[in-house]
Amino acid sequence: MTPINLAHKLSQISTHWDPHVVADYNDNDVMVVKFQGEFPFHLHEDTDDFFLVLKGEMVMDLEGVSQPVKTGEIFIVPRGVTHRPRAEQECEVLLIEPKGEPNTGDPATAAAKPRM
Template structure:
């Protein structure tokens, strides 16, 4: 057991859309990631998608709506809902996903989730 400093972990990341596992919690990966630009539209059939903006601002595009998510705010995308996060300027985000869930919803196009 030890504290995890998210700012220190994020300082080690120089890429965008590349989630890194920083902790485990009840069969979930706790990850940090930097967003800039647009991620592809995708969905997760079997799990909700958790986003917490740690620094900056992102926009979550859903079918027919867009939501601005600011520093300190959480946004949950329900399972089965097509969505796309995007950010005009770099933002830092905390993600929580069940272990093994591909970030694109498709194992063939998913990014690896290295551990920091």
């Protein structure tokens, strides 16, 4: 039960699209990640997808629409909706997902989620 400095955790990450678990919340992983470029289109059948932009700006591409998400804004993608986050410039994001949920929606293509 100690505070977690997200800026410090993010300073230790040098890769993109590589979420790192910084805390547990109920049965969820709280993660930080850096985005730059495009992530593949994907969906999560059984869970919503939570994004909080901590620094910078990302765009969430959904079927037929693109939505900018800026520093301090939250974006929730409902379960079953195909989506793709992307960022022209590097941005820093906090994610909350159920433990074991693959970031691509598919365990075969998912990134590992190391604990920091």
